[in-house]
Amino acid sequence: MTRTTPPPPPRTSVQVDTPERPQEDAVRPDAGTATWRAGIRRALRGGLRPGPWKRGPVLAALALLLGLVMLLHAGITDRGGLGSLVETFLPWLGLFVPLLLAGALWRRSAAAVVALLLPTTVWLSLFGGLLTDKSHGGGDLTLVSHNVGADNPDPAGTARDLAASGADVLALEELAEHAKGTYEKELARTYRYHAVLGTVGLWSRLPLSDTRPVDIRQDAGPLGATKSMDEKMGYQRALRTTVATDHGPLTVYVAHLGSVRVMPRGGFWTESRDRGAQALGEALAADRSERVVLLGDLNGTTDDRALDSITSRLRSVQETAGDGFGFTWPASFPVARIDQIMVRGVAAESSWVLAATGSDHLPVAAGISW
Structure with a gap:
């Protein structure tokens, strides 16, 4: 018996329709068109952005x-x-x-x-x-002025530091009554001559004469204020004396002008200081001495208009012979030079600020010559 093999089943072909890929040339813009559009966008952005002369x-x-x-x-x-x-x-x-x-x-x-x-x-x-150093060094006489502070915890140490400064003439301001004896005792070893009137004093290696008070019209503080330092310290805050030098007499003023305070309702209160500055300026204008020196705490800078009556007659040593701004207050971080040495008829050779003492002010020093 013969076996017959059945024929294979017919192949069925399945046709899958594949979408035609679009031609690139039909969807992609040419390079020139893209560059042109990008240029338009940049121009628009540049037009909206202000130029360097219109910024800020x-x-x-x-x-x-x-x-x-x-x-x-x-x-x-x-x-x-x-x-x-x-x-x-x-x-x-x-x-x-x-x-x-x-x-x-x-x-x-x-x-x-x-x-x-x-x-x-x-x-x-x-x-x-x-900003430049204008000091020349030397000088015939060394001057020092210092507001020693009524609340100074170490007046004896302050006096010793000042005596060691080499000053020939030393002016002190804000001398508290309880500390005057200490300063007189400590400074007596270095300075043979001294004069104290109220809360200001002058110590000198050279003879003093004709010492007298100067009325700078100090009175009570602003109405409604608590008792001011001016009231606590008293009102005799300036003196005039004559120092005998080898070059002739030198007239010396020591002054402590009134305090400046910020009042909650009255703003920046300067009335006492301003009156004192005007009175001191009048005294200087009337003084016919050939050589004059002013040492003191003026509670104002030489730029302050309130001191015009003084700065128009005397010249600050810091401006003519200093090195830097010479700030003196407050001692912990000085921001203003309110302690001054000013002269007329003598030349300032140098000006500097001394190291801190127990006061809230820094001492100032200057060398002068004839």
Whole structure:
């Protein structure tokens, strides 16, 4: 018997429809079109972004305002002591220049950078001379002035430090009644001559004569204030004397002008200080001495308009023979030079600030010559 093999089943073909791939040329724009569109987008973005001369208008305005404040500080009203307050801290306004410059560079503002030329120029014209050392060294006479502080915890140590300074003439202000004996005892070893009137005194290696008080019109503090240091210390706060030198008589004033305080309702209170400055200026104007020195705590800087009656007649040694700003108060972090040595008829050779004592002021020193 013969077996028959069945034929294989017929193959069934399955056709899968594959979508045709679109031609690239139909969907991709040519390179020129893409570049053209990108250029339009960049132009639109550039048009919306201000240029370097239009950026930072606020920074530019602040720079101009800063320059005008320093340039026209004398025109600021002194109502509430505002003018005196600005002038007391006038050198510190220069710190705003680098801050504004940093902001201008960050904003890439050409206008702000150019505007900063005004405050920079004004500040340098006012204080640039203090950045160099103008001292010459030497001198015929060394002067020292120090507000020793009524609350000084170590008057004996302060006296010893001052005696070791090499001063030929030493002026002390704010001498508390309980400490006067200590200063007289400690300084007697170095200084043969001295005169004390009220809360100010002068110690000298050279003879003194014609010592008398100077009325600088000190009185009570502002109405409603607590008892002020002026009241506690008394009102005899200035003297005039004559020092006999090898070059002839030298007239010396020692003064401690009234305090300056911030009142909660009255602002920056300077009335007592201002009256004292005016009275002291009148005394200096009436003094016909050829050589005059003023030593003291004036509770104001030489930029302060309240001291114009003094600064118009005497010259600060710090401005002519100093090295730096010579800040003296407060001793822990000095921000203003309110302790002064000023002269007329003699030359300042050098000026410096001594190390801190137990006071909240730093002592100031100067070498003068004929």
